[in-house]
Amino acid sequence: MIHNLQIHKTLMYICPMYSSELIKGTLKTIILKLLSENKEMYGYEITQKVKDLTDNKIQITEGALYPTLHALENDGIVTTEIVNIGKRVRKYYKLTPKGKNSATEKVTEFADFINTMKFLLDIKPQLG
């Protein structure tokens, strides 16, 4: 079951530039980091922000974003606030205190991971 889940999640992650394998497991980190820098965000805003920041290199799909947001809410990492926009409602996501810690941890962990990978793969920093 776990195996299927991971494959499923990976396939739903559409990303035009990097292989899905590479992006696997970073969605949570991306969302948490964005939420820690912006007070509150809604789903569409998150996808657009990632697209803009990465120059279209990473695109988060709805199929991966919303399940993750729901799981984060269920874990008590984010809270939501519902705002009426005419006929429809918009759900804003915000980090809880627990979520703020978790965001810092995730980013630190990932930075450390990158350093390890740099060392492991012997990547020289590009000058200029």
Place this chain on the structure above:
Amino acid sequence: MYTLSDQQIDFILNDIKIRGVEMEDLQLNLLDHICCIIECELEQEGDFEDFYHKTIPKFFKKELKEIEEETKLLLTFKNYYAMKKTMNAVGIIASISIVLGAIFKFQHWAGANIMMISGVILITLVFLPLMFTLKLRESTEKLDRTILILGGTIVILIVIALSFKLMHWPGGNSLLGISILSLLLLYVPIYLFTGLRNPATKTNTLINAILIIAGSGLLMSLSTKDSGAGFYGFDNLRGIHERLDKSTDITAQHNAFIYNSLNTDSIPADVKNYFSKCAEIEKYLEDLRIGLIAYSEKISDAEAKKLNWENINGNGSPNIVMEYMTPERTEELKAKLTSLNTQLKNLKGAEENKWSMHFLINHENFDNKSYFKDNFDHMQLGYVLQKFDELKYEIVNTNSQVLNYYSAKL
């Protein structure tokens, strides 16, 4: 920038529902997301329907429902770990408590029952349901799930029935019988039917089925009647009691005859005192016996007095004997017997004739704890009644020796 009308928003929401998204939260999220895309990317004069139908396929690979399935999977995935952890922890705690409880029970230490009961409760109400729920999630075939649910229920029933038996609670036998019968007549046939069809599982299925049937047979032997059978069974004791009773009566008559033939004035005061004490204790023992029968058979003392061994049911649980012969009551009995024995040993001639009441005293270990443990702890009614008769016989028999000695001296 396109402006959506209320009808168009309703249309989108409706379409999301039709495409099988049931979670309201997710419906609203998707609705807002699609609306944002349309508003930002569609020109003022653009074709709404055409654009919508081109946009929505970007959300999924086969159908929109995938997003909801993925969400549910992520939510249960988290619970899956929590459930597994809880299951393991509860399983360890429960088995430790049951094993400790069993050791305590063997040693007759306090707290054994509480440990065993809490262990069984944990197993039946937490561990087994969690285990079967987890297993259920892993299997997808309908028949597999049916077998699991059926098996799970029967296993829980068997564990509850066994603990009933262990605690001597009423209903344990019928519960065990029902659960084993349903295991043999319901579960095993279905299990065999499904397992044998698949060549890959054929051998294992057969072995497991044989093990289940053998195990059930062993369990079945546990579910026979509580008493009536076995060494301390009531029926076996009826004959012994009758012979003992007759012998006691004959000796008592003989004793009375000798005592009456003695010159009352010539009998020493301590001997007279001893015999009156004996009469008192015999009366006490008889009251205790009647009281125990009345309590155990749930009848009045007057009714209990009328019962002879043939009419006593005697199938009460050992707990009933323990409830009546409390350690306090046992101690009172012991105190009376000890003082009688002391009186006996102080009589003239006691030492040379080695008068002593062997039965009354459990040899060297005549302390409260072992006296209660050896005679009344978890003992069947028949055994305890026999004990009382043995005590009476012992007193009468010793008195016979005492009287013979004094009748020769005086």
